[in-house]
Amino acid sequence: MTQELTIAFIGGGNMATALAAGLIGKRCGAHDVHVIDKNPAVLDRWAQQGVSVAQAPDATLAGRRVWILAVKPQFLKEAVESCRPFLVPDTLVVSVAAGIPARAIGAWLAGPDGRPHTRLIRCMPNTPALIGSGASGLMALDGVTQDDRLVAQQMLGAVGEAVWVQDDAQIDAVTALSGSGPAYVFLFIEALIQGAVRQGLTDDQARTLALATLNGATQLAALSHESLAVLRERVTSKGGTTAAALEVLDARGFAAIVQQAMDAARDRAAELSREFS
Ligand SMILES: NC(=O)C1=CN([C@@H]2O[C@H](COP(=O)(O)OP(=O)(O)OC[C@H]3O[C@@H](n4cnc5c(N)ncnc54)[C@H](OP(=O)(O)O)[C@@H]3O)[C@@H](O)[C@H]2O)C=CC1
Ligand SMILES: O=C(O)[C@@H]1CCC=N1
Known part of the structure; x- marks a missing residue:
């Protein structure tokens, strides 16, 4: 200090x-x-x-x-x-x-x-x-x-x-990225846990694995010299399970949905400015 x-x-x-x-x-x-x-x-x-x-x-x-x-x-x-x-x-x-x-x-x-x-x-x-x-x-x-x-x-x-x-x-x-961002991440973790429970894991097992996955992937991204795309490709075996999952996310417009959500947060900030300043 x-x-x-x-x-x-x-x-x-x-x-x-x-x-x-x-x-x-x-x-x-x-x-x-x-x-x-x-x-x-x-x-x-x-x-x-x-x-x-x-x-x-x-x-x-x-x-x-x-x-x-x-x-x-x-x-x-x-x-x-x-x-x-x-x-x-x-x-x-x-x-x-x-x-x-x-x-x-x-x-x-x-x-x-x-x-x-x-x-x-x-x-x-x-x-x-x-x-x-x-x-x-x-x-x-x-x-x-x-x-x-x-x-x-x-x-x-x-x-x-x-x-x-x-x-x-x-x-x-x-605000749209890191201010509101924890809520997006919590929602994503909740969805992962619900998906795993649907497939037969207990809530505790799902929570432990979901949190460790988020934490591990985030740490790896922070510490690695590789790009996020390369790290993603290393998980994605040709014709494998990850490719099957990513195809669904891609077909449903995952990236576009996330970006639209961020735009909504940014636009709401502008509205708050108009309404209250
Ligand atoms: N929560 C978050 O994740 C984030 C919030 N922010 C920003 O931080 C600010 C606070 O958010 P947050 O902490 O979640 O809100 P909270 O409602 O939890 O806290 C605000 C507190 O201020 C009190 N309050 C209201 N008016 C006055 C006043 N005139 N004088 C003194 N105290 C008052 C409220 O009392 P009462 O409840 O009785 O009205 C409440 O206890 C917001 O502007 C938000 O945009 C920024 C980043 C992240
Ligand atoms: O939701 C909100 O308006 C506040 C600002 C960023 C996070 N929480």
């Missing part, structure tokens, strides 16, 4: 929980974290970890180096405006909300002189951050300093891979 990292989460739900689990003990202590959430039951869970909590923004916010905006896009403007009185020039604001463009959030944080807050990073993380295996895309507005970038890189790097991108459109693409 290059400096003491103090964080306020605005919204203490799923994504804040995943990020904090990776950060606390690695990049900061529990006492460095402050959580604001409307929901008292959510705050109770945080308080049990030794984190300071509040139901509404207060002066504590002004002393936090980083604010992480982690409420649903629908509630972001209201949440941001309630925090604005406690913003100081040094505050690095990181939004993880899907769809809402960085400049809109910066404008909601404008001071009395009407100038937007541009020390702002838009980030798209994902829930495997919970176990330090996340994947995040990050983009910075022009007020972000080198030190801010380092802080964000260290924070998101502590919970997995962090990739910098150029603009909001690319963050929406990250």
